[in-house]
Amino acid sequence: MASSSFPANLIICDQSSMSVQELVKNPLPSLPQRYIREDHYQLSETESLLIDAEAEPIPILDMNRFLSEQHREGELRKFHSACRDWGIFQVVNHGVSEEQLEELRNGVEGFFSLPLQEKMKYKIRPGDVEGYGTVIRSQDQKQDWCDRFYMTINPIHKRKPYLFPKLPSSLRTILDLYIQKVQNLGMTLLSLLEKELKMEEREMREALEDGMQSLRMTYYPPCPKPELVMGFAAHSDSSVITILNEVNGVSGLEVKKNGVWLPVNFLPNSLVVNVGDILEIMSNGVYKSAEHRVTVNTDKERISMALFFLAKLEAEVGPAKSLISPENPPLFKRMGMEKYLNDYFSRKQQGKSFLEYMSIKKEHVIASTM
Ligand SMILES: O=C(O)CCC(=O)C(=O)O
Numbered sequence: 001m002a003s004s005s006f007p008a009n010l011i012i013c014d015q016s017s018m019s020v021q022e023l024v025k026n027p028l029p030s031l032p033q034r035y036i037r038e039d040h041y042q043l044s045e046t047e048s049l050l051i052d053a054e055a056e057p058i059p060i061l062d063m064n065r066f067l068s069e070q071h072r073e074g075e076l077r078k079f080h081s082a083c084r085d086w087g088i089f090q091v092v093n094h095g096v097s098e099e100q101l102e103e104l105r106n107g108v109e110g111f112f113s114l115p116l117q118e119k120m121k122y123k124i125r126p127g128d129v130e131g132y133g134t135v136i137r138s139q140d141q142k143q144d145w146c147d148r149f150y151m152t153i154n155p156i157h158k159r160k161p162y163l164f165p166k167l168p169s170s171l172r173t174i175l176d177l178y179i180q181k182v183q184n185l186g187m188t189l190l191s192l193l194e195k196e197l198k199m200e201e202r203e204m205r206e207a208l209e210d211g212m213q214s215l216r217m218t219y220y221p222p223c224p225k226p227e228l229v230m231g232f233a234a235h236s237d238s239s240v241i242t243i244l245n246e247v248n249g250v251s252g253l254e255v256k257k258n259g260v261w262l263p264v265n266f267l268p269n270s271l272v273v274n275v276g277d278i279l280e281i282m283s284n285g286v287y288k289s290a291e292h293r294v295t296v297n298t299d300k301e302r303i304s305m306a307l308f309f310l311a312k313l314e315a316e317v318g319p320a321k322s323l324i325s326p327e328n329p330p331l332f333k334r335m336g337m338e339k340y341l342n343d344y345f346s347r348k349q350q351g352k353s354f355l356e357y358m359s360i361k362k363e364h365v366i367a368s369t370m
Pocket residue numbers: 216218232237244253292294303304305306
């Protein structure tokens with residue numbers, strides 16, 4: 001997406017408020033207001049709803065099983081129900097080796113431990129959302145307790161010359177390899193889903209092949225009062241799917257299931273896949289995007305990396321045509337990918353509110369009450 005087409009409401013946080021990592025370097029008598037959630041009491045209440053994730057661990061898919069005659073069918077059924085009932089699952093045997101994950105961890109930790117002036121070389125530029133720093137969508141929006149680096153990675157010609165190509169070379173080399181492997185994993189999962197959904201051959205892959213992909217590295221510093229802040233407020237991703245890596249093995253991700261926040265405990269070296277809003281739309285509501293958030297803790301920093309699979313800029317976001325019939329009318333609006341992203345960035349992110357905006361039912365309700 002061309003940076004010039006981003007909506008004007010986006011505000012880039014200035015240097016003094018862009019790095020939480022810098023903020024926590026000195027003792028904090030109290031937390032700055034911009035991080036304190038008014039709904040923190042509510043958060044503590046929901047916290048009490050947290051049930052032990054061991055009682056209901058998120059589904060685990062083994063990519064090797066898709067290759068085995070004997071296990072393939074069972075694994076496909078598990079995959080289908082994971083996307084329908086959870087919107088999130090873990091993947092093992094995903095193709096990224098332990099050594100590569102370790103190398104990536106070193107590279108990303110190295111990046112976040114660079115002095116601020118070094119990281120500022122990648123800072124978000126006016127009118128854009130890519131780079132190091134924080135973009136908020138309105139002045140009254142509370143900030144998350146994290147530092148981010150976000151960039152487009154695909155198509156290659158959309159990479160900003162001052163971001164990916166200018167990363168420290170050790171990080172760039174391992175990131176390149178990681179991206180290739182995760183791209184393979186993502187496209188394999190999406191082609192399996194296309195079949196599961198009984199979509200027309202290649203309908204999904206055509207919208208996605210060499211489509212937009214972006215990557216976000218997030219650094220969550222420890223917080224003296226973690227109950228007052230959110231590492232990453234509740235949201236669903238605007239993607240088709242997102243592949244998440246808990247880079248330094250520190251937990252904090254939570255997913256909402258049946259109104260209850262559940263901790264997501266990553267198995268060591270696994271990757272977590274999220275269903276994003278576009279997949280909920282494409283599948284006409286068969287699959288559900290995962291509402292998720294990140295909490296922080298008092299003593300451990302957390303680092304994650306998310307790779308977002310979006311559609312091609314020329315593609316349309318809407319329920320797959322092959323799934324729509326008079327008995328199964330479209331539940332969501334249809335729009336070009338570019339407008340979809342623009343509308344997404346123009347609106348406050350609150351849970352799954354963007355998907356509600358995309359929903360046709362809701363529009364009808366509003367129209368009929370006016
Ligand atoms: O840090 C995480 O585990 C989640 C990050 C996330 O939800 C995102 O980047 O959209």
